[in-house]
Amino acid sequence: MTLREAVQALVLGVGRECRVLRSADLRILFPGDTTRAFAKGLGHLVEVGLLGRVMRGVYVNHAAESAGAREVGLLVDAMRPGCLSYLSYESVLADCGTLSQQPYWYTVATTGRGGEYVTPAGRILFRHTSRPEREIALETVVDPIYELMVAHPNVALADLRRVYPNMPFDLDMEAHRDAVGEWTADA
Numbered sequence: 001m002t003l004r005e006a007v008q009a010l011v012l013g014v015g016r017e018c019r020v021l022r023s024a025d026l027r028i029l030f031p032g033d034t035t036r037a038f039a040k041g042l043g044h045l046v047e048v049g050l051l052g053r054v055m056r057g058v059y060v061n062h063a064a065e066s067a068g069a070r071e072v073g074l075l076v077d078a079m080r081p082g083c084l085s086y087l088s089y090e091s092v093l094a095d096c097g098t099l100s101q102q103p104y105w106y107t108v109a110t111t112g113r114g115g116e117y118v119t120p121a122g123r124i125l126f127r128h129t130s131r132p133e134r135e136i137a138l139e140t141v142v143d144p145i146y147e148l149m150v151a152h153p154n155v156a157l158a159d160l161r162r163v164y165p166n167m168p169f170d171l172d173m174e175a176h177r178d179a180v181g182e183w184t185a186d187a
Contacts, residue, residue, distance in 0.1 A: 001041035003044070005030065006045055006050060009029045009030070010045075010050060010051075010064075011063040013029075015029055015064070016063055018064055019061055019064040019065070019067045019071060020060055020061075020067075020071065020078050021051075021058075021061055021078075022057055022058055023042070023058075026059065046059070050062060052120060055115075058075070058079055060075075069145045069146050070145070070147045072087075072122070072124070073143075073148035074147070075119050075121055076124065076148055077148075079126070080108075080110050082112075083111045084136050084137075085112070085148070086108065086109055086136060086140045086148065087107070087149070087151065088107060088109040088156045088159045089127065089159050089160045089163065090103040090160065091105075091106050091108075091156075092150060092151050096153050096156075096175065096178075097172060097175030097178070098153065098157065098171050098175055098176040098179065099171065099172075100172065104123060105123035105124065105125050106121075106122060106124045107127065108126050108127070109126075109129040109131070109136075110127070110129065111136075112126070113126070113128060114126050114127050114128045127159075127163060139151060139155045140155070152180075152183055153180050153183060
């Protein structure tokens with residue numbers, strides 16, 4: 001792929017609609033390249049700043065408009081394809097007021113491998129969970145803002161206590177009960 005072809009596809013063409021792209025998505029845009037030429041072309045696009053590399057095989061198209069909070073869900077889906085992943089731990093507990101400290105990252109429970117990544121949407125911390133898929137499906141909802149599954153406040157608290165069993169947290173249990181009540185009323 002030449003820089004001209006990349007600009008045509010990612011800035012002026014259909015690629016401008018895609019903020020988060022996997023290598024397979026980019027391969028569709030540049031089908032004529034050999035594997036070696038494709039890899040070299042991706043490296044060049046990252047060098048010139050048209051693409052940002054989030055992790056191996058996952059890129060952010062800087063020419064596309066930011067997806068806002070939805071970008072977190074898009075990144076999680078691209079970074080852990082084929083895995084169940086849901087927002088949990090400190091992220092959910094801070095949102096519902098149980099934790100007074102606002103985390104500087106998104107903590108995501110996943111059936112895939114753990115890891116930490118710095119992305120344009122913020123730092124994403126993946127923690128592996130061994131929860132059964134059925135349990136995950138029953139105890140999460142899809143958040144329309146993030147377009148990502150989000151844990152019930154009680155599940156997020158249990159997840160946090162499982163990961164940090166001896167850590168003393170400053171928890172506001174009254175706010176937690178209110179969040180559980182709201183969750184139950186919305187269900």
